[in-house]
Amino acid sequence: MAEKQTEEKKSALPSKSNFSEWYNELLLTGEIMDVRYPVKGLYVWFPFGFDVRKRTYAIIRELLDKDHQEALFPLLIPETEFMKEAEHIKGFENEVYWVTHGGKNELDVKLAMRPTSETAIYPMYKVWVRSHADLPIRIYQIVNTFRYETKHTRPLIRLREITSFKEAHTVHATWDEAAEQVKEATRIYQEFYRRLAIPTIVSKRPDWDKFPGADYTMAVDTLMPDGKTLQIGTAHHLGSNFAKTFDIKYENLNGEQVYAHQTCYGISERSIAALISIHGDDKGLVFPPEVAPVQVAVIPIIFGNSEDIIKACSDVAEVLKKDGIRVALDTSDERPGAKYYRWEMKGVPVRVEIGPRDLKNNVATIVRRDTGGKETAPLANILEEVRKRFEAVHKSLFEKASNSLNERIINCDTLEEVKERITNGIARIPWCLERECGLAMEEAVGAGILGVPEGDLGSGTGKCPVCGKGTQNMAIMAKTY
RNA sequence: GGGGCCGUAGGGUAGCCUGGUCCAUCCUUCAUGCUUGGGGUGCAUGAGACCUGAGUUCAAAUCUCAGCGGCCCCA
Structure with a gap:
């Protein structure tokens, strides 16, 4: 009897190899989030979990505050502003919550609960940006956002209320300066994740997977224990697309009114999901000392x-x-x-x-x-x-996680190989960069192309598995959250 | 988008098929007291549950429908 009890106690937390169950149970037992709130996709931060969140976000703030300013924009966005950027709306129209009533009265202009804040912030940028001397603007906010997710919701990963969306919105004089800012953003994010001992891969998302309204999207991914990748940061070059719709212009040195160029980049509580999932083990949570509520x-x-x-x-x-x-x-x-x-x-x-x-x-x-x-x-x-x-723990957590990531990046030559091995991690395969080939690859494999990673990972020589053309670009493919 | 499974104390469960034996089982948790103390001490006493609504029935945890919520698989 005594032995049986011991067995049951030990199995209080399912093994990490059973990732989904382990994750859900750990959030509750480890007092990170209470998943029992009776609305789909909304969850409660326990004080302990919120403490982890505070310490994690303190790192983001520290990194951003060097040349960004923190501000706060409203949650509600009038339909008239929200509907301005056609491509942007299309990306979100199926997942917006609308406020339609004030008390019993129907509102003349419906209010969108922000799924992201471009359309809340840019009308103000129109007013704030007058001259080249006002630029660059680098502002961020940490807020909740709402998306009516229809797919399987998951605490910290796929939420209807994202409670911890750190979004930065910058304005620059030129396209190139904005591009530099996108680079800087991914650099900051990588540094942030190093502080959390989380290894990352930065890649440029394929064109069909970019942020609605962006020229291009850079993304930061990590690999979860179950072999799926988790997107834990994005940086978008918005070009002057939004500047044109929201009429954000500045007067340049020649006295001409010209459109500004913009970027936005974000991180959410998925960072905490990664933190918990990557370091945790069968005995529960494992934190790097910097963010551990109790050290x-x-x-x-x-x-x-x-x-x-x-x-x-x-x-x-x-x-x-x-x-x-x-x-x-x-x-x-x-x-x-x-x-x-x-x-x-x-x-x-x-x-x-x-x-x-x-x-x-x-x-x-x-x-x-x-x-x-x-x-x-x-x-x-x-x-x-x-x-x-403390130092040793941080270092070894990062090394262990990095090794685990690298071991699960698998070089492939054929799509059959990708399909077969992709359940275990990330497949690396030559790609000619053509849209048609990329879509065919995704279709054949049943998984997404994350993009062509920065650095050595993204370069090599091989033949595109679809068109057979020689290429120097290596794409990574994975099952994603 | 399509399909399947499920909902019983704070957590995990038994009971459901075949309605009555159930003021609902066991483990854990929590409270109090004693005991114990280098990897989940032991004992005693106590607390705590049938998702919501409608229906069928003399009778519903159990059957039917709807809602809400959860999980899994496929695209």
């Missing part, structure tokens, strides 16, 4: 009446706290093993245990969450020892 759990190992132990633990906790480390001193009267499981579930990167054996030798036992490795360290250097482990 160190201090656990006294008590035998009977052990004031010395408690004292030593709270001294350690104080030393760490003084240095700004987020510490939980667990003096609850559970057994140590139960405490270990609990803090492991919560993703605490480093655990410090002090028991009679340690105290006698003036050491503490330090355990890393990512590897489970136990080491002893002198109490006198506890701060350094912990800091050292």
Whole structure:
């Protein structure tokens, strides 16, 4: 009986190899999101999960605040503005929520709940942009957006209310400057994800998959444990498409009124989905120290009446706290093993245990969450020892995730090969860049072309599997979320 | 877009096919007390559930329909 109980306890969280179940269960057990809110596609952030979100978004803010400004635009967009950009509407018309009534009165002009904020922001940009001296403008906001998703919704991944949409909207004098900004955006996003120990691939989306109204779209993807890719950031070059519809002009040095060029780029709570999914394991959450709500759990190992132990633990906790480390001193009267499981579930990167054996030798036992490795360290250097482990944890999480990504990029020559192997990850295959060939490839394989990645990944030599023409471009294909 | 499965305490479940034996089973969780304490201590006591609505019936967790919600597969 006792053994049976143990079995059941251990299986509280499904194995990560059963990704879907593991993910859903972990969100609840790890207190990230409560998925029980009774409206499809809407979920609740637990305080703990919200803490992770705050710390994650603090990194985005830190990176953007160097040359962006944060602002806040309204949620509701009048139909008259929303309908201005034809291509843009087409991209969203089936998923917009409309506010049609104020109380019992029908509104003269319906209000769209933003699915994204171009049409809320650009009427204001029209007013704000007067002269070349006003440019560039780099503004971002972090808001909720609404999309009436008809496909399978998933917490943090496919939502009807995206609660954490960081969208930046920039205005530039020239197309080239805007293109530079798009590059800068993907650079910032890659840096952001490095801070989260998440490896990424940046690629230019095929033309048929770009943002509605954009000249082109750059996307940041990562690979989830189940072999599907997750788009975790996009940057769009809008050219002067929106500037023309919203009449955003500036006076140049020659005194002429000319259209501005724009970009927009965004990140959502999918970043948190990636964070949790990529690092988590069968025991629960695993966080890089920077975003872990609790960075160190201090656990006294008590035998009977052990004031010395408690004292030593709270001294350690104080030393760490003084240095700004987020510490939980667990003096609850559970057994140590139960405490270990609990803090492991919560993703605490480093655990410090002090028991009679340690105290006698003036050491503490330090355990890393990512590897489970136990080491002893002198109490006198506890701060350094912990800091050292933070770095090591971050580094090894990133390495592990990068290896896992690279191992699952599979070079293919034929579409049959792609189709066969794509369930395990990303297929890399020559592509001539022609639209017809690309669409045929997607059709044949039953998966999308993410694009031609930046760097070595996107270049090589081979023949397009459809038309047979020689090409230097390598595309990546994958099942996507 | 097409198809299938499902909804019972905070979480996981038994019961449903064949309506009554169910003021609903077991595990976990939570509360209180004692006990215990280097990987989920043990015991005692207690708390907590049939998704919503309509229908069939003497009788519905169980059958029918609708709504809401969840999951899976295919395009």
